[in-house]
Amino acid sequence: MPAEENIVCVKCTSVLDRTTIGGVEVDICPQCGGIWLDRGELEKLGAKDNSELDTLRSALGVDETKAPPIPSDHTSPCPVCEGSLHEHQLGNIQVDICDSCRGIWLDKGEFDQALAVIKEKGLPVELILSLANSVDD
Numbered sequence: 713m714p715a716e717e718n719i720v721c722v723k724c725t726s727v728l729d730r731t732t733i734g735g736v737e738v739d740i741c742p743q744c745g746g747i748w749l750d751r752g753e754l755e756k757l758g759a760k761d762n763s764e765l766d767t768l769r770s771a772l773g774v775d776e777t778k779a780p781p782i783p784s785d786h787t788s789p790c791p792v793c794e795g796s797l798h799e800h801q802l803g804n805i806q807v808d809i810c811d812s813c814r815g816i817w818l819d820k821g822e823f824d825q826a827l828a829v830i831k832e833k834g835l836p837v838e839l840i841l842s843l844a845n846s847v848d849d
């Protein structure tokens with residue numbers, strides 16, 4: 713296990729707040745409301761009760777007055793490993809996924825949409841993405 717290091721926000725460089733939701737450790741940006749999920753965590757959160765997820769939603773629903781993060785159309789370095797984040801289409805949203813550790817960065821507001829996609833498909837993110845790539849329209 714890596715040392716407990718502070719993870720820095722991909723979009724606004726604030727230090728992320730680590731919080732545990734139903735036993736899943738997530739890292740939330742207090743500034744822009746983005747969230748970092750290690751591989752498999754989105755699926756775990758998808759299995760949680762709404763009451764537990766509400767805790768997360770309220771943690772994400774920070775400071776509406778702050779400007780939204782700048783959408784990135786370029787790759788950014790992964791906050792936890794040596795890899796870099798690439799955008800992938802997940803349902804109607806673009807999510808940033810590390811090409812190395814497969815962690816996922818979700819901008820503010822993307823969490824529920826991403827969750828809706830995996831619940832609707834009933835598949836893990838990785839599988840949804842590979843299916844989307846194989847049937848490219």
Ligand SMILES: [Zn+2]
Nearest residue numbers: 721724741744
């Ligand atoms: Zn941020």
Ligand SMILES: [Zn+2]
Nearest residue numbers: 790793810813
């Ligand atoms: Zn990574």
